[in-house]
Amino acid sequence: MRKKSFLVLIILTFVLEGVIAGILLYRSRDIEQDTVAINDCIKVIEENFGQNDKYLTTRNYSLIDTDGKLLYKNAHDISTSVNEAVKNNDTILDVKQGDKVVGKVLFHNDTQERIGKYQKAIAVTILVISAVQAVIIIAYVIYLKKTIVKPFDELSGFAERVAGGNLDIPLPMDKKHTFGAFTEAFDIMRDEIKKSRAAEKAANDAKKEMVAKLSHDIKTPVASIKSASEFGYELAKEEKVKERFNLINFKADELTVLVDNLFQSSVHEATEITVSPRENDSSSVREAILHADYLKRAGDFTIPECKVFTDKLRLQQAFDNVFINSYKYADTEIKVDAKLEGEYLKVSIRDFGPGVTDEEVAVLKEKYKRGKNSEGKDGAGIGLYLASYFLKEMD
Template sequence: MKFKTRLIIAFFTVIMVPVVLTSLFILLLGRYQISSIEKTYGLTGTTVEVLTNPVQVLGQLTVEPCHELRAEAVANPDKLEDATYLNEFNEMLADKKSCLIVRKDDTITYMGGKVNRMEKVLEKLPSYGNTETTSEAGLYFGGNVQILVKQIDFQYSDGADGSAFIVTDVGDMIPEIREFAVDVLIVIGLVLIFTAAVLVLWIYRAVMQPLGRMQQAAQYIKEGNLDFEMKWETDDELGQLCRDFEEMRRRLKTNTEEKLAFDKENKELISNISHDLKTPVTTIKGYAEGIMDGVADTPEKLEKYIRTIYNKAGEMDTLINELTFYSKIDTNRIPYNFDTLSVNNYFNDCAEDLALELEQRGVEFGYFNYVEEDVRVIADAEQIKRVIHNIINNSLKYIDKPKGKINLRVKDVGDFVQVELEDNGCGIAAKDLTNIFERFYRTDASRNSSKGGSGIGLSVVKKIIEDHGGKIWATSREGTGTTMYFVLRKYQEVPVNE
């Protein structure tokens, strides 16, 4: 569940749950209080709406006394001058928060005296024959008085006008109603507290669990431990944050592993080149000492020594160039100069150079071109030459036959030009064939360490061919030889619609 959805649910829950629970409680408690009030005060037909209206409740308490007094006033009006009867009636009204006042003409003949603010009450008493106060509901006076007056008019036997008033102090609420109001307030408070507590706990658990995991994960990362898994159980915003955190951890781990591998490769490269540089340096030093000591005492020997020094210096230059090019690969700064090349012209020139070089090394070279004259490719001539030389140098290291042989074939294969370089070396095992283009990979480290080289030649070849939009692969048979293949996309002119 989304965190936003949780907050929306929480918002409506905070509104709806207290309303529903409070309404239910008021209904149940109201029924109980109604039953108690009806039993205590002898009422019937009381409802929750009546219970919440003190004027209406207190008005009902005096309905029966009002009927009784009216009947007595009609049947025996002079009895309303009997102090004993009036006191007894007034005591009965006292239990109902009311009192009795009797007036003859304009003179108050009896006053129960149980109502507060009596002077103001007397001022509010209506005149004889008032129709509002003679009704069963009575007349309510608000303001500072807060009284309900029910008036009963009658005629004394001597002809005087008489009025009996049942005055109820509405400001003095009956205890059950007061308790009901207090209980309602308490319930509302408890419901609000309960609802808030449940929602806070719900949201707290939804927030703190993923936060706790992220905190633990951050501690692991701080300690350098990336070998853990950040799990998540929800699909909300925090769950997405956990997924992002896990993705960050994976990338950090990948970067760390790549850095360690890179450092290892750099150390291996430095070790390989240092090893390979030691041999020509030792040779150069030895031949130079021979010249200095006069060992080369004939022109032929001197020329041989100088030629050897020159060749070894060339090997050192090749190694240094290889190291420089390796650094450019890692920073993706290989200097490409793409141009449209004629396949025949380019590979014919390459074949001439290779024929001379391999002839000096005693290796037989064969060149076969099956491409039409007009076929062209877009490529960097210098970098493609580097590809061919790296492949051939790698082949020369592993030619184990008395007579070495290397063949160069150029073929037209649809939208591509395919170049094949075949040797008759020792071959490569099938299990190693897919790994030969990886950096520093050696099929037999103990044997190949003596062959020299930085170990990055074929990885450089793969990088250059892929940057040209091509592909490189190899086939091999142990004891027979290896063939390297790479393809370059043909250059095709797009016709311009006139």
């Protein structure tokens, strides 16, 4: 609509310019001396010769006698002699009294002046209309910049952001400009891509989390099988039986390595592990500790009766990692204490190994970080990181 309005305005200004110029040019053709007015002046002069106050002033002229003496003139800068009149192409007419010529009237030729006025009027008209056209064009350029250039630049920037993976910044929408409908469609596309990527990420994380959960859950029974096979190996007397127990132990080690690799790969790739705490009895804490302590190093302990806000699965995995680390690095008896402190149930798990320095305690809670005493021990520095992460998410 605005484009049509602009074209109409431009066309109208050109038409107006042409019409005005045509009128002025047409009028400029009619600039010859007005013979009727000249004849009227001559007639009045002849009738009132010598009475200057009765002469007409409709034309600029001067009156001289037959000797060239100036008798009258009604304007400045006009011819006062025949020679000057001839040079200026003035109209020269005789004044008679009867049949006798008593003087001459020199009518001023103002043709050039009138032509100049018309030319000036034409120039001013063209200049004014051109200025109006310039204003209209500038206004339209600004309009185009606002409705086409700027939105196009925004679309280009939006495309670059989407190509770079930035899907969080929406595209400003304005249905008034040319790309209004397109910007809305592009922003809907951005939103759908964002949702699609979020769904894809959630699905991948869920898959990786499931693999991590399964691999971790397999580790505990495998460790129990390994422990039982080692115990059976020590008790067996027949060589064939010992070989069977040794094979079970060897295969358990292989399975442990495979499960560890699968677990580490899944945890490394997963960007988020879901923790969903809910209200449970404190007896669930005791069960988790008993299940984690498959070597029965903790002995007897009690847990005060209360309600706890935990995710059973994640709490079990946290205790599993703590006990596995104790078995691996301390290999001593384990002491478990539990007591109520305000609104919290505090559980302390302690072994009697060499321990770690205060500086290492914070580091061990980071992903892929291990203590100085980990040389020669299998592991990837994931266990305590996950235990700390799960407990923080349940707080």
